[in-house]
Amino acid sequence: MTETHDPLDGQTSRDAMLGWLLRDTLDERYLDDVFAGFCDRLRRHGVAVAHAALHLRTNHPQWLGIEIRWRLGGSGPESRNLDYGLFETEGFRGSPGQRIRDGAAMVRQRRGASQGSRQGTHRGTGRGTDDDGHPETARLMAGQGLTDLVAWPLRYSLGKRHVATFASDRPGGFAAAEIALLADLLPALAVVTEVRHKNRLTRLLLDTYVGPHAGGMILDGATRRGSGVTVEAAIMVIDLRGFTRISELWPRDDVIALLNDYFDAVCCPVERNGGEILKFMGDGLLAIFPLDRPDAGGATLRAAHEARRAMRDLNRARTGQGLEALGYGIGVHAGAVMYGNIGSRTRLDFTVIGPAVNVAARLEGLTKVLEADVLVSGAFAALLDAPTALACLGSYPLRGVGEPLEVYRLAGE
Incomplete structure (x- = not known):
């Protein structure tokens, strides 16, 4: 069955997405479902996103963090734990995720882009690199048929920075209007996901220090x-x-x-x-x-x-x-x-x-x-x-x- 969606209308899509994020997700408990719903609606508004992920730090005694992943045509959001040794792995060094963690405002990697070429500043995105220079990311993109990947910091309160990535499978990748729309929506996505993430951290800390049953009674x-x-x-x-x-x-x-x-x-x-x-x-x-x-x-x-x-x-x-x-x-x-x-x-x-x-x-x-x-x-x-x-x-x-x-x-x- 061929997927249908509306052509991108920046202001209309922005208003609709913000309305959904700030009003219609109030009764949604799980961050994973909020993120999946966000990505599904991006597609319906004409954004050619085929893959997206959130990388969030946690306070778990065994795990550094969690990755929540959405794929076009998938059965739902997927989650996996991230090992504490992730930052020392060869695959992480120089990756878009590390560059965001080190302070970059945006990182973009496109298959076939000239090595070291620069991308102009988009509204709300800051300056970022545009290249296919990270081998592991290039390999993963090629294996999944992705043409363009953009990573931004997901800024939570008190200076906490996580990572959000969006990737396209369309030839030529994201259009400039799509990049601008994603950048405009990130602050609202951060507000909505931070609430759920902190709820999850609260439950995790209670499970760790008093046990799941006692933690549930306290909550x-x-x-x-x-x-x-x-x-x-x-x-x-x-x-x-x-x-x-x-x-x-x-x-x-x-x-x-x-x-x-x-x-x-x-x-x-x-x-x-x-x-x-x-x-x-x-x-x-x-x-x-x-x-x-x-x-x-x-x-x-x-x-x-x-x-x-x-x-x-x-x-x-x-x-x-x-x-x-x-x-x-x-x-x-x-x-x-x-x-x-x-x-x-x-x-x-x-x-x-x-x-x-x-x-x-x-x-x-x-x-x-x-x-x-x-x-x-x-x-x-x-x-x-x-x-x-x-x-x-x-x-x-x-x-x-x-x-x-x-x-x-x-x-x-």
Whole structure:
């Protein structure tokens, strides 16, 4: 089917695009969909854009940023994460993206343009280069049938600069009126996308520092001291043994590297099995597995098994390097906890409190006495469909707990 669109009328198209951006996107939550809608409307207004992308910096512990990409004829916007090492790659050096990042007002690259030729100043664009001199960009353009690529900074508030690129597949590339229209629309596109980007960053930071479930509750309004809910959950407490001695004797950077390796080993299994890490406490952590989820007890037990295997692998690697193995303990209990905000009037912590948390912590402490890596309570064992996964060690008194508690270890430990 042949695509139809109106011929470009600069002022009419500008007014229509600005009206859509500033009024009609108010109820659109996702930045990706706003950008895709923007590109679709450019086509309908006669702009020969066939490919477009936003490159946005994020505050993610694993990723430098995100690329949101739109393609003519595609099924929708595409997103991919950008590695922290991107700026050091050969493909990035000298690219339009790097030149924008280094301060260029605009960069244009056209296939077949004379090397080093200069482009005149367009309204609102500033001066930019016009050449086909970046080999990786030229190769990508040729592979996708693109003839012209223009990159601009997408200017957010407080001096934040991201990158927007638009490419054409029309012979000869963009017309001067199309370049001028795109440049005129960029400030409005920046305003509209910045709101969504900051919403995404807010969610990302909450996920990183308090976990996705707690982060969702905070965004939904659970921000007052004392606000929260009572939930039934499996509670897991994990602690590293001998850390005080290590931190006193080892260099600071070595201690940090050790903690990061240890937390990778025990945290990934928790998150992979649906648990939520609520806080790190020095060399320990507190996690919960809400019991309203299917097979929450089995998922908690799998997390304990996987954490144990990961620590075994870590210790094998450490001893192979001539380093001492790390001791640790995991305590698991099940019960009702208050899940919400506690703290001062101006500084809150979103966490769980209650006797069940104390029991899990006492079980972790008991692992040292019973020389077991993992200990769970009878209340938790009652949740499992396969009791043979555990071996009962008897009943033990725990400090602060009224009655002796039935204690189990992993079968085969």
